[in-house]
Amino acid sequence: MTEKIIVVGCTHAGIAAVNEILKYRPQADVTVFERHDTISYLSCATYLTLGKTISNLDEAMYADPDYYRAQGIDMRLRHDVIDINVEEHTVFAQDLETKEFTTESFDKLSMATGSLTSIPTIQGVENPKVKLCKTYEEARDLCDEAQNDERIAIIGGGYIGVELAEGYNKSNHEVILFHKKETLLDRHIEPEIADKITNLLEDKGIQVKTGTIVKSFEDGADDTLIVKTADEAFEVDMAVICTGLLPQADLLQGKVDQLTNGAIVVNDYMETSNPDIFAAGDAASVKHNGLQTDVYMPLASQAVRQGGLAGINVLDKRLRSIGTQSTTGMLIFGRTLACSGVTLAMALDAGIKRY
Ligand SMILES: Cc1cc2nc3c(=O)[nH]c(=O)nc-3n(C[C@H](O)[C@H](O)[C@H](O)COP(=O)(O)OP(=O)(O)OC[C@H]3O[C@@H](n4cnc5c(N)ncnc54)[C@H](O)[C@@H]3O)c2cc1C
Incomplete structure (x- = not known):
């Protein structure tokens, strides 16, 4: 029997998930719902364009919906998922162009709904x-x-x-x-x-x-x-x-375990507390190796890693996450700032003793 997978959200985590599903389960029946009419926009493009590192925002797109359609993925752009019925395994969505509603069933769901500006x-x-x-x-x-x-x-x-x-x-x-x-x-x-x-x-x-x-x-x-x-x-x-990002995970509120800020809690396989639902990227938590706890860390690098794992594991659990050290890098006026781990204040807040 062909398994039906629905991916909600198609930016970095969603694309990474679809790429891995295509690699490991090319026969799977995959439907993608994405609210926007483009996929893969990198938010850092604003300052890269302003600073003339790239010539325009479109240079920051790296994936084409038609590529995925040619691979047999049902790409529903300009579709907003409005409700998820976890008991019945259905997704209720609206076509934002025609305003028509549709209900699709799934065996497995991969949530990649990302974040909103706080x-x-x-x-x-x-x-x-x-x-x-x-x-x-x-x-x-x-x-x-x-x-x-x-x-x-x-x-x-x-x-x-x-x-x-x-x-x-x-x-x-x-x-x-x-x-x-x-x-x-x-x-x-x-x-x-x-x-x-x-x-x-x-x-x-x-x-x-x-x-x-x-x-x-x-x-x-x-x-x-x-x-x-x-x-x-x-x-x-x-x-x-620019005051931060909040997980966009209300579709699953009360339906799976969440952090206090609403991020969907995932295990090492990106599986939520419902084994038929996976989550990745800005919508999800990540295990912090230094703090030994689940944290919220909205980063594109993390979204790609977690999205890939969600795609690999969604049909059978194969590969575990190695967690994160919270490693980031920034180029600022020609100087590089690289960080890994936690600050002293964060460690003390987390109850880690100072020796
Ligand atoms: C200005 C800016 C600069 C940044 N720079 C960096 C950087 O340099 N490096 C870095 O690592 N990170 C950076 N980030 C963070 C990075 O953008 C995010 O971590 C990343 O976008 C997360 O990817 P995602 O796929 O999880 O979620 P998102 O990018 O938030 O994508 C989620 C997708 O889901 C769709 N969606 C949501 N709900 C629904 C629904 N109900 N129905 C249908 N579709 C839905 C949305 O339309 C969206 O396309 C930056 C963020 C900002 C705002």
Whole structure:
């Protein structure tokens, strides 16, 4: 009997899963549901395009839906999965073009629904001059706006905010980077190294406001935006929210085990607490080898690794994950920042003793 697999979400984790299913189970009946009309967009393309490392956003796509159709995969782009009935093994989806609904059954399901930008509760955050930067559509909007806007506020000084600050600086924009913690990249590096990154950004002319909470966004005169903190106001043309990512896993809420932030808990085979459902990438947890616990770590590198494992294991469990050391790298103004493991603060928080 041919097994039917449904993959929900087709960016890095979804594509990696489909690639491995094609390799190991080419006869499987595979249906992919993806909300967007493109697959494989790399979110880092915004700052790479702004900084002219690549010439346009489309260069950051590496997979073509027609390739998968030619391999016999039923690729349903512009289809939104609305509900998953785990008892009946069905997925309920809407075609976003025709508005028609469809129900498909599955033997095994692979969830690769990724993440959403975590939007902070700042007054005025819904202002159209306050932008997001994850999807291809959002990135196009940012790159289009960059033609007109000169002064950019970036809210959030993690990897995404710091890299975007570099991109806008390289495209001759004035940049103010706000970060509520005392040091940039605080989830990845020690304060001494963060200070060096701050100095590097400031040397290039970027204003870095650490330990600063943005309180509101308001319309200013002449189509400007006023970004207010507790004791200052900054006039800019546009703001970009870079305050982190949240798992997009509500379709399985209450149906499988989840971390407190909603990430789907997976075992070493990417299997959830329901053996017919696998999950990978930004929608899922990952085992941190240093902390010896399941954590949430939304990274494309992780999504590809986990997605591949979900594809290999979805029909029979063959290959275990080796977990993660949380290894990341960033090129910033020609300097490389590489990190692996946990910071001292994270280790102490996790109850690891200091000797
Ligand atoms: C600006 C930016 C820069 C980044 N830079 C880096 C970097 O340099 N290195 C790195 O490792 N990581 C980076 N990341 C993180 C990286 O983008 C994510 O970790 C990665 O996209 C996760 O891939 P994914 O496939 O798990 O999820 P996503 O990329 O979130 O994809 C999920 C897919 O599922 C689809 N989907 C969701 N729900 C449904 C539904 N109900 N029905 C149908 N389809 C659905 C979505 O449309 C989407 O296509 C960056 C992120 C941002 C925002």
